[in-house]
Amino acid sequence: MLQRLFAWITLAASLAGAQPATPDPRIGVREGFELEIVAQLDGRARFMAVGDDGTLYVSDPDRGVVRSLKDRDGDGAYEDIRTFVEDYPRAHGLAVHDGWVWFTQTGAIHRARDTDDDGVADDVVTVIPSGQLPASGGHWWRSICIHNGLMYTSIGDSGNITDERDTERQKIWTFSLQGRGKREFCSGIRNTEKLVVRPGTDEIWGMDHGSDWFGRTLGETRGTQPITDLNPPDEMNRYERGRFYGHPFIVGDKLPRYEYMDRDDIVRLADRTVPPMWKTGAHWAPNAMCFYAPNDDAEGAFPDAYTGDAFVAYHGSWNRSRRSGYQVTRVLFEDGEPYGELPMVEFLGPDDARGQPTILGRPVDVAVDRDGTLLISEDGENRIYRLRPADDDT
Ligand SMILES: [Ca+2]
Ligand SMILES: [Ca+2]
Ligand SMILES: [Ca+2]
Incomplete structure (x- = not known):
């Protein structure tokens, strides 16, 4: 405990000096x-969004x-x-x-902007007032995606496998x-917590959490x-207008x-169920995905092969006998369709005293910064990480 407090003080001191800090060495980072x-x-x-001027917005x-x-001095750390x-x-x-920065509450959507660069919004407009979206029950988070003059928001199951076809959920x-x-x-x-557009298309994509307790009745x-x-x-x-994605009756590839x-x-x-374009680990809890499409001159850009692929942030399992899925992965795409998945950052460490992998972080969201590096939000220690190609000189 004392050691942890000490580590935190050291980290806080280093961030106060606006230097990027070194993460726990037990966190697995892809070679390169x-x-x-x-x-x-x-x-x-x-959740995160990167503003046109490089300001990073993070919801709490x-x-x-x-x-x-x-990041006023341009060293990559936000002071x-x-x-x-x-x-x-x-x-x-x-x-x-x-x-504008558009943001959701459970039952409302607003937009805000900061016109004098002090980091504080001085103009806030309510776009959807409370009462037009369901505000009670579980899965209270609402996504927001804006594309071609439309605003998209997703509303999940109020519980695990409730039949809510006749509701807004x-x-x-x-x-x-x-x-x-x-x-x-x-x-x-x-439960799809983030919706994104695949760059260069009108396709709306998102990760959905599969249901829990499969087999409990057995x-x-x-x-x-x-x-x-x-x-x-x-x-x-890949979400398309008018289609049905199975929940709560059907999971995975058309399995009741x-x-x-x-x-x-x-x-x-x-x-009728549209099966997933890509299936990932059970209970890994994918909170967010983003596509990788950096600017041509982005200094921190990943190798060319990453362009067009997606990154996924997994919050990690609770409904498995052994912890799994606390990671950020790359999902590989070819001709607009996923065909493979590789780990990029692994937040599970060696087993603890109870024989469970140690949790070193709980990824929530992924976002591509203006320089082509990947930002990762994490709500175990409440940190923002940045993943970049390793410097060849070191
Ligand atoms: Ca800085
Ligand atoms: Ca302001
Ligand atoms: Ca489904």
Whole structure:
């Protein structure tokens, strides 16, 4: 405990001097890359968006704020951290569009901007007032994605496998940028926390969390659950208007949940389900993905082969007998479709006294910075990490 406190003080002191700090050496980093800590937040580090001027915005739903982080001296570490907006409980999803920072609460969407570069918003407009999106129940976070004059937001299951077809839940909705014209985009979604556009296309992509306790009705229990451990997969989906993505009845590649297998229409539901474009580990909890499309002259850009691929941030499992999935990966794409996945940063360390891998971080979001490096938010220690190609000289 004392050692941990001491490490934190050392880290805080080094960040006060605006130098990128060295992460725990037990964190696994892909060969050819280096990882730095570039911000330590006093509050939760959830979703991120990079502003046109390089300001990084980070949401903290617990305190109801969005913070602005500026790297004034250009060394990659953020020494100027301000409260951009406050008093917005459960502020979560972020998007930068048209000079504004758009942000969600559970039941509302707003946009804000800072016109005098002090890191504090001086203009806030409510786009969707409270009451137009469901505000109660579980999975309270709302994503936001803006593309071609439409605003997209996803609303997950209120629990694990609730039948909510006749409600606003388990769907992605679109609105005009004025917050009007509410329209269902697609359905059968359990918990997609971030939506992104594949660069150069109009395709909307996102990660969906597969359901928990698969097999519990068969006698599976926490701690000894060979079925639940490996089922169902978490999903990378390409969301298209009017289509159905399976939840809560169907998981993975058109496989019914045991609880719904006696429905008369279960085969029809499976037939209608759009299967994932890519399946990942069960219960890895993919909170976010981003596509990699750096500017041509980006100094910190990854090798060319990374362009067009995606990065995924996994928060890590709780519904498995052994911890798994606390990592950031690269999903490889060819002709617009995923075909493989490689680890980039692994936040599980050696086993602890209980025989479980030590948690060294809980990735939440990934975002490409203006220089082509990859920012990773993490809400275990509430840090922002930066992943960059290793310097050949060192
Ligand atoms: Ca700096
Ligand atoms: Ca201001
Ligand atoms: Ca699905």
